[in-house]
Amino acid sequence: MSRLVAELPAPTDERPVRVGRRRRGRQERLAYLILLPALGTVFVIVTIPFIVVLIQSVTADDGSFLGLRNFTRALANPLFYEALRATGVYALIVLPSEIVLGLGFALLVHRTVRRAGLRATLYVLAVLPLVVPPVAIGVVARLIYAPGYGVLNIILERLGLIHQEIQWLSNPTLAMLSVASVDVWQWTPFVYLVLFAGLQTVPRESVEAAQVDGAGWWTQFRYIELFYLRPLFLLILFFRLADVLRVFDHVYILTGGGPGTTTQLLSLYLYRTEFKFFDTGQAAALAVVVLVSISILYSLITRVLPLERA
Amino acid sequence: MQRITRREFVKRTAVTGAAFTSIPAILAACGTGTSTSNKPSKLTVAAVQGAEDGPLKKVGPMYTAKTGITIEIVEFPYDTLFSKLVTTFQANGSSYDLCMMDDPWMPKFGTMGALQPLDSNFGFTRDSDIPSIVYDVGTWPPPSGPVPPTEQSKAKHLYGITIVGNVEMFMYRKDLATAAPTSWDDVKANAARFNKANFYGYVIRGKATNPASSDSLPILWSFGGDVFDTNWKVKLDSTESIDAITFLTKTLKQYAEPSADNIDAADRDRLIAIGQAFQSTTWPAEVTGVVEAQGSSQVIGKMAYIPIPQGPSGKGIGMMGNWLLGIPKGSHNGSAAADFIKWMLQADNMKTYVQNGGIPTRTSLLNDATLGQTNPYFPALAKSLAAPPNWRPRTDQWNAVETIYGTAVNQAIAGLKTPKDAMMSAAAQIRTTMQGAGYPS
Numbered sequence: 001m002s003r004l005v006a007e008l009p010a011p012t013d014e015r016p017v018r019v020g021r022r023r024r025g026r027q028e029r030l031a032y033l034i035l036l037p038a039l040g041t042v043f044v045i046v047t048i049p050f051i052v053v054l055i056q057s058v059t060a061d062d063g064s065f066l067g068l069r070n071f072t073r074a075l076a077n078p079l080f081y082e083a084l085r086a087t088g089v090y091a092l093i094v095l096p097s098e099i100v101l102g103l104g105f106a107l108l109v110h111r112t113v114r115r116a117g118l119r120a121t122l123y124v125l126a127v128l129p130l131v132v133p134p135v136a137i138g139v140v141a142r143l144i145y146a147p148g149y150g151v152l153n154i155i156l157e158r159l160g161l162i163h164q165e166i167q168w169l170s171n172p173t174l175a176m177l178s179v180a181s182v183d184v185w186q187w188t189p190f191v192y193l194v195l196f197a198g199l200q201t202v203p204r205e206s207v208e209a210a211q212v213d214g215a216g217w218w219t220q221f222r223y224i225e226l227f228y229l230r231p232l233f234l235l236i237l238f239f240r241l242a243d244v245l246r247v248f249d250h251v252y253i254l255t256g257g258g259p260g261t262t263t264q265l266l267s268l269y270l271y272r273t274e275f276k277f278f279d280t281g282q283a284a285a286l287a288v289v290v291l292v293s294i295s296i297l298y299s300l301i302t303r304v305l306p307l308e309r310a
Numbered sequence: 311m312q313r314i315t316r317r318e319f320v321k322r323t324a325v326t327g328a329a330f331t332s333i334p335a336i337l338a339a340c341g342t343g344t345s346t347s348n349k350p351s352k353l354t355v356a357a358v359q360g361a362e363d364g365p366l367k368k369v370g371p372m373y374t375a376k377t378g379i380t381i382e383i384v385e386f387p388y389d390t391l392f393s394k395l396v397t398t399f400q401a402n403g404s405s406y407d408l409c410m411m412d413d414p415w416m417p418k419f420g421t422m423g424a425l426q427p428l429d430s431n432f433g434f435t436r437d438s439d440i441p442s443i444v445y446d447v448g449t450w451p452p453p454s455g456p457v458p459p460t461e462q463s464k465a466k467h468l469y470g471i472t473i474v475g476n477v478e479m480f481m482y483r484k485d486l487a488t489a490a491p492t493s494w495d496d497v498k499a500n501a502a503r504f505n506k507a508n509f510y511g512y513v514i515r516g517k518a519t520n521p522a523s524s525d526s527l528p529i530l531w532s533f534g535g536d537v538f539d540t541n542w543k544v545k546l547d548s549t550e551s552i553d554a555i556t557f558l559t560k561t562l563k564q565y566a567e568p569s570a571d572n573i574d575a576a577d578r579d580r581l582i583a584i585g586q587a588f589q590s591t592t593w594p595a596e597v598t599g600v601v602e603a604q605g606s607s608q609v610i611g612k613m614a615y616i617p618i619p620q621g622p623s624g625k626g627i628g629m630m631g632n633w634l635l636g637i638p639k640g641s642h643n644g645s646a647a648a649d650f651i652k653w654m655l656q657a658d659n660m661k662t663y664v665q666n667g668g669i670p671t672r673t674s675l676l677n678d679a680t681l682g683q684t685n686p687y688f689p690a691l692a693k694s695l696a697a698p699p700n701w702r703p704r705t706d707q708w709n710a711v712e713t714i715y716g717t718a719v720n721q722a723i724a725g726l727k728t729p730k731d732a733m734m735s736a737a738a739q740i741r742t743t744m745q746g747a748g749y750p751s
Contacts, residue, residue, distance in 0.1 A: 146572075146577070147567065147568055147569030147572055147573065147577070148567065148568075148569075148577065148580070148581065149580070165568055165569075167568055167569045167572075169569060169572040170568070170569040170570075170571050170572050170724055172724075172726065255518075255572065256517050256518045256519060257518055257519075257717075258517065258518035258571060258572065258717075258720050258724065259518070259571045259572070259720060259721065259723075259724035259726055260518070260717060260720060260721035260724060260726045260727070261518075261717060261721075262726075272713055275389070275392075275393045275709075276519075276709045276710060276712075276713045277709065277710040277713065277743070278396070278418075278706075278709065278710070279710075
């Protein structure tokens with residue numbers, strides 16, 4: 001111990017230490033200063049509205065404190081559970097469909113398409129649905145499924161597959177499938193793009209070694225590629241789950257939540273509670289409930305699908 | 311020359327920059343101040359996008375030519391306009407000098423105290439050429455019918471003037487039928503008679519919420535049913551109400567288009583305009599916009615327009631859907647805005663407005679034979695306004711009530727519930743909503 005101390009240089013002058021600290025302090029201040037606009041923006045557009053929603057969820061329109069009464073009302077409303085059920089059914093249709101289809105396309109392109117030009121073309125085609133405004137997609141979908149002039153029924157009739165119009169938007173099951181199909185069309189390319197990018201990170205040597213050992217396409221996928229794609233599945237689930245809770249435009253245009261309340265998803269129900277019923281307290285309570293639920297769901301997903309690759 | 315530090319340089323630059331960027335804002339503020347005290351250079355109107363504000367856009371420049379005041383029209387889709395106005399009024403914002411309002415919004419805005427009274431503030435009086443109902447619908451609290459409990463002690467004032475005289479009417483193919491239907495029994499008989507493959511005897515506008523509600527209320531009233539009685543007690547589960555909804559969703563539905571529960575006004579107009587349907591209810595804007603539109607409709611001159619046929623109650627009751635102009639409380643240009651409304655109401659200017667596609671409220675113009683040639687529904691509209699039509703219940707809870715009722719009617723049309731179950735369930739939900747808002751339902 002004493003030897004170690006003896007080997008340390010004796011502090012002769014404190015000046016360099018102070019200068020270092022001062023410089024570090026200045027650098028920290030500069031870092032905070034640079035971060036300030038971003039943090040300020042987040043504070044204004046995220047934190048303040050969140051605090052307002054929290055306050056609204058426990059107060060009446062006149063500002064008087066209500067405790068948890070808004071929450072009790074929101075959770076006692078049978079329409080909330082209908083909306084929750086509709087959202088659950090919607091998620092159960094769209095999420096697996098998009099992941100399976102997106103993965104299928106990604107694997108197909110990754111293994112069969114070698115020409116860079118064709119890959120670039122497929123990339124552009126996949127980006128297109130993502131950049132089209134949801135309202136426009138809703139309008140186009142209505143032209144496809146609408147009673148009377150829907151393109152889908154006309155094509156099926158001309159092909160001789162049906163003799164009577166299918167009521168895509170009037171039958172509860174078909175209406176749900178119709179609105180879900182729009183989501184699948186728009187967001188499968190997103191899954192494809194993410195997973196395709198993930199497949200590019202799989203080391204070539206591992207795949208080639210497996211192939212030499214006689215691994216088939218399934219073994220190759222199951223034991224090598226899937227390993228690299230796991231964190232991306234988590235990413236996809238995070239994004240898509242949040243999107244499913246925000247779905248509004250195309251459902252509003254296609255069915256308006258009907259028939260009855262069959263396709264009234266949570267976002268549509270929240271919109272109606274706030275902008276039709278003008279029940280701000282209940283809408284705020286619902287928003288808080290949804291936020292807490294999604295946070296719990298996210299942490300569960302994180303535990304099931306660990307982010308680390310190893 | 312004195313040298314300055316880098317920090318001082320940055321500070322001075324920031325101050326100078328801020329001063330320069332503030333100049334436009336300061337000038338704008340000065341400009342607003344000037345226009346408050348004198349004649350403003352422009353009036354900003356929050357308007358609904360569509361056939362309703364089209365004629366207003368056309369006459370705006372005429373007012374500018376006469377007065378030098380620009381009429382700037384800011385358009386919003388129907389739902390957006392409502393929520394935009396509510397949030398503007400809540401903040402007492404001065405963004406708009408005038409606002410277009412659908413008449414069912416009046417209770418909400420009246421209860422909020424969001425508008426400037428036109429009678430006491432700007433001297434508006436009733437004109438005998440304009441039906442009383444047109445003024446009544448813009449008055450708050452309502453001069454007839456039940457008044458919300460919180461509003462009963464308020465003095466009545468005129469807050470809105472109708473600029474689109476909308477009343478729901480009935481249309482049928484006069485080239486096929488020999489006589490106009492006078493009752494809903496006649497409507498049913500005609501529907502059965504003319505219904506055939508790819509030609510529907512009746513068109514139901516049954517999409518959930520507002521469309522289903524608007525389409526069914528005239529039938530509900532004509533059958534003696536209603537949403538509320540005169541004491542705000544819910545009446546949707548009465549025998550008359552259930553009979554009316556059963557008539558629409560069972561009897562007429564037999565002859566209606568498939569997927570009626572997903573049909574809105576545009577789909578209905580398409581079916582009528584391409585000659586695939588015999589009859590339906592209609593609004594004036596649908597007539598001018600599609601059914602009688604040159605170049606797109608195949609039934610021009612083949613349709614007749616009449617007031618809503620009579621039901622078992624002995625009455626045929628149309629529904630008002632007037633669009634009014636009001637002056638938000640937050641506007642700094644109230645007087646100039648009131649002058650614009652007065653200018654719009656003058657007979658000559660209203661005639662010009664009609665010639666540009668507007669729907670008048672003056673009886674003399676509705677009965678004008680020349681104008682009637684290009685607007686074949688004018689006589690029916692005049693009769694409907696004189697009848698008078700019903701307005702939707704005057705409560706600030708109407709949006710909620712309409713959503714519940716319109717969803718229930720849609721469920722009955724889709725066959726998800728029987729008409730009785732749908733009405734019982736809607737009545738229970740509306741009771742809960744109204745009780746929560748302090749009504750004695």
